[in-house]
Amino acid sequence: MKYRKTLSYGMGSVTNKIIKGDNIEVLNYLMDSYRGKVDCIYIDPPYNNDEEYVHYDDSDGFDAWIEKLCNILPLLFEFLSDKGSLWISIDDGEVHYLKVAADKIFGRKNFVHTIIWEHRTSRENRRAFSNNHEYILVYAKNPNEFKKSRNLLIADKALLTRFKNPDNDPRGDWQSITAHVQSGHAVASQFYTIIAPNGKRHDPPLGRCWVYNEQRMLDEIKHNNIWFGKDGNGVPRIKKFLSESKKGLTPETIWRAEEVGTTNQAKKHLKKLFKDQTVFDTPKPEALIRRIIEISTNEGDLVLDAYLGSGTTAVVAQQLNRRYIGIEVGEHLLNIVLPRLNKSIDDLRSEGTEINNLGYELWSEDRTE
Secondary structure, three states: EEEEEHHHHHOOOOEEEEEOOOHHHHHHHHHHHHHOEEEEEOOOOOOOOOOOOOOOOOOOOOHHHHHHHHHHHHHHOOOOOOOEEEEEOOOOOOHHHHHHHHHOOOHHHHHEEEEEOOOOOOOOOOOHHHHHHHEEEEEOOHHHHHHHOOOOOOOOOOHHOOOOOOOOOOOEEHHHHHHHHEOOOOEEEEEEEEEOOOOOOOOOOOOOOEOHHHHHHHHHHOOOEEEEHHHOOOOOOEEEEHHHHOOOOOOOOOOOOHHHOOOHHHHHHHHHHHOOOOOOOOOOOOHHHHHHHHHHHOOOOOEEEEEOOOHHHHHHHHHHOOOOEEEOOOHHHHHHHHHHHHHHHOOOHHOOOOOOOEEEEEEEOOOOO
């Protein structure tokens, strides 16, 4: 591995690294220095959708695709700190195969959740169904540690739109959340019939139970903490008030386009930056990566992306004052990723941002200057 001083960027001592090379070879090279030290890993690997894109080929077939992932995932897991988490983007075509493989590699107990991302808002009329979502599989080195350390979502404008006050509750705006949970660890007192204000009877769905026992539920209904819909006959839901969410909101598993952006918005952003170049077909929006990093890390924590692509993870990590390592083998690293990252660094510097580690070292396996 060779340090490329002339292509590195920044002032003073920086510890961020952009590395040009095969990700498995680079990870093996970095292992001794970074084992157990990375707090968030995000990867956006090929989806095995039999397409040839401008900057990479995704037509090698299932066997080659799954073999590569099964080789790289165990390496990535070794880099995670005790509170560290691994986030993997994938689409509907291979999500189930990837989930089975990842469960086997990491252990099913280390699976945290599947995020559903609304990656497009337009309707696709050429197919049997308009596919508007992708997935992000989330694993943790230690799920209990991750749960304790993960951050709540800041209630920004997009999230605040979920809170309304249809019943003019004097306590202010609220959103409703489900009042039933999986019944695997339920007790008998969580199975009962709820009678809505207008007389309709409600039992918990099959395989689920009410979140409260019957006496607690009656108390919550008495204090107007349960919503039965405008007609008073709907399935009971718990009212969660905005005033209770000032410290932040628990991350949900459906991420809407208006909150974290779409593929098309990300592509337009890249086209604006690189008017005379062919950009990526399926980039991830900065808002999506920002949410991942904000949930899983704090300032100064280390973020790693082993499929850096257009450089979004490095750009966002830099903006959020996280340390970062980005790995990319493609030649676009030189004409898209580095110029994009350099511009972001210049913008941060011109804004007078208080980021100590502003810049990166470039390393590579070859002799390209």
